[in-house]
Amino acid sequence: MADKKIWVIAEIRKGNLTRSTSQLFGAAYKIADQKNLDVVGVLMGGEKSHAESLAQKASLVLWINDPGLETYEATRYFHAIWQLIESKGKPVVILASASSSGLELMPRLAIRCETGYASFCVDIWWEGSELVARRPIYGGRAYEELALIKEPALFTIRSGAFSIPGNLPNSGKVETITLTFSDDLGLKLIERKSTTSSKQELSEAExxxxxxxxxxxxxxxxxxxxxxxxxxxxxxxxxxxxxxxxxxxxxxxxxxxxxxxxxxxxxxxxxxxxxxxxxxxxxxxxxxxxxxxxxxxxxxxxxxxxxxxxxxxxxxxxxxxxxx
Amino acid sequence: MKLKIAVLVKQVPDHEAMVQVKSEQELEIEDRYVCSFFDEIAVEAALNIEKNHPDAELFALSAGGKRSIDALRRAIAMGIDQVVHLGDESLEASDSNYTAQVLVARLRILQPDLVICGKQAGDDDYAAVGPMVAELLDIPHISGAVSLDTNPDLNMVNVGCEREGEIWYLESGFPLLISAEKGLAEPHVPVVTRVMKAMKANIQNIPLNELELHGNKPQGRIHRIRYVEPPSRPEVIMMQKPFPENISELVNYLQEKGILS
CATH class of the missing domain: 3.40.50.1220 (TPP-binding domain)
Structure with missing residues (x-):
């Protein structure tokens, strides 16, 4: 196993790994193959079956199995990832979906890791030793290409930008991780209300x-x-x-x-x-x-x-x- | 409790302004700038709290070049009296980390209970400065807020925020940062007297060298290599047959393309 890693942050919605999560692996393998990096799935909460399904796409799955992570909550998830970085060491790259949770977590992580972050990316690649991301600006009237100088380089990837990779040779193992959280992390979820009438959610739908x-x-x-x-x-x-x-x-x-x-x-x-x-x-x-x-x-x-x-x-x- | 609220605003090109890639290093942007759509919602949300709690103290902050002053004038016109302009033109090309550091340098002195910003700016659509400010201040944040209710004692807020296909209601104490989504508040059109006041206002500037920036640099973590044109779409194929045969014609095209099975 290569010692340099790409972490892919998985998301579960309505009991399944999201389509955007699978697309993240399209981005991950594109940059992993050029530099011999390992692709590692990171799952917070969820069931063992989710971790196993993720392991079919990655060489290793870090599964933070904690009842406190059953429902996404920004502060708790952030502390979970931060603790994971402290215990496992910094990966070269962290990828997350440009979803409501990805967009909350990654900028905070960039500050904590003192590194660069590019949001809503539609493509990423290496230019020499620098990772470059393309992202739309001015509502897509122009695009910019940014180089991320520091490790770990953090990206949120726009849904639909990458295809789900086909046959992956991986059948990685699942490493279950337990973390400790302080009881009061600031926010408390009181209620959830569904707002959509269709079965499919807009940003995930094909x-x-x-x-x-x-x-x-x-x-x-x-x-x-x-x-x-x-x-x-x-x-x-x-x-x-x-x-x-x-x-x-x-x-x-x-x-x-x-x-x-x-x-x-x-x-x-x-x-x-x-x-x-x-x-x-x-x-x-x-x-x-x-x-x-x-x-x-x-x-x-x-x-x-x-x-x-x-x-x-x-x-x-x-x-x-x-x-x- | 007397609530102190800081609103972060930015001046950006109007969404109908022409934006073109002139070269790899330069964009041509039509001179039509406005206070960013979501930032105006943030201003209005702060004013709504003030309506229920008249002793609340409101500030607006903007970091950037001279253009930022216009965003602050807009905030004054809408009803916020205390505004501060931070930095100079060098911030226009800075990464979001640096912008957040500049804002936080001032926020640490103001010590607001609540920071409200737009969920993303209408120019770079980055959606990062808000959460970064929260992390630097070491306070919780909620992105994409569509409702905000304070309790009478003002020690707790209930914030509704948009999640994929759901609204989540979260409870938090202070301090807290929230980023505004459409629906949080409906920005009002300022009255003429406030617009006049805003035009005449002398806006305080705090230069970068007077802010504690702890050695952070404008492009210390990210640098822009180039601008590129957006991908172009080929000429549209119009269905030629009369209704309802044109429906089969369309479905045939989509099946041939492999889009529909």
Missing amino acids: CVVAGGRGLGSPENFKLLEELAQELDAAVGSSRAVVDSGWRSHDEQVGKSGKTISPDLYIAFGISGVIHHILGMNTSKVIVAINKDPEAPIFRNSDYGLVGDALEVIPVLTKELRSRR
Whole structure:
């Protein structure tokens, strides 16, 4: 085993390792192979089965098995990672998803480790001895490439930026770790409320179907939910729809909402103002359906269809069903 | 308890401003700058607390070049009277660690109970300065806050924050840092008299050499190598057949491409 390591911070949501976690291994092996580094999975909380599933992707899994880590809580997770670094030594690189927890943990860790951190990265590679990350700035109107000078180099990776690696030769062992926490770490989780109606969560979904004011009324989003079910997709919304109170904010795609990169993004009745485009223009394939042939959304799409979203959605759902 | 609240603000290009890569080392940015969207929400959230607790003391801080002064004027126009501008133009190219160190150098003196910032700035979209400030101050933080309720004794807050597909409600004492998500507060349009006051205000600047920065350097941990153009998308393929045949046409394209099975 090489003595230099890349740590991949795993996340569990709704009882499963997230798709973004699997994608992190795409990033990890890209940089590991060039420098003969070991890829190590780090799991906080979860079940043994999660650790074992992670071990299929890594040469070693460090599983912090503590009941206090069952639910993500920023301060506790942060202390867990910090203790792990103190006991195992600093890895060369730490990768986490650019999820709500990754974005909370990694900047704090950068300060504690006195090192560099790059967020929302879409690619990473070596240039000589320096690790370089590419990340969108100004809502994706430009990209910057940053060199991280110190170890461990910390990155959060944007969902959808890397593919899940195929056949991995690894079948690593699981090392169970126990840590001690002080009782009071500052924050206490009181309540959790689900806000999404679709089964798929927006930033994790491979396919997103989004609706705008062109859907005419909040009730018509039911049609979109049916299509989402057919495609195993998440439902997204434009800002206009959220500001009108038709849908909740955590479905909003755009500059003041979520920035997403699914494999397939289908926009129904969304005109495509810059605010919206900035939230979805890194999707792999974009399809737009709009009544107005001049709608700006078409300039940012791969496939366009001029038509009334309300007519198109049920026919599309039926068409997909008939082809199954 | 008298609550002291510090709000961190930044001036950034409007989201509709033209931004283009001029060269590897330079961007061309249209001269349309505004106080960052999420920072205005942070300002409003602080003002909302002040409405319920009129003796709360509010500060706004901005670290950066001269442009930062405009973000502070916006904070004054919205209702915060005490503002401080930290540093100079050299901060415009600094990494987030250094920006956080500059802010913290002042926050250590102010000793706020609550720090509120935007969840990310509208320019570099980094989302790092808030958590970094919290770590440097050694206080807890909550990112992506969509609600904030204080108890009458003001020794506890309940903060709702957006998690993937969920809202989590967390309880915390002070000191605490929270970063604002859309929904936490609705920024109001300032009244003319406040705008006039903001325009006339003499804004205090504290230069970097008067701040305790413990040897941190502007790009000590990260340096930008280059800017690159965003990837471009090929010309759109429009469906040609009439409705409803154009639906099959579209599904055929997606199947041929291997996007739909």
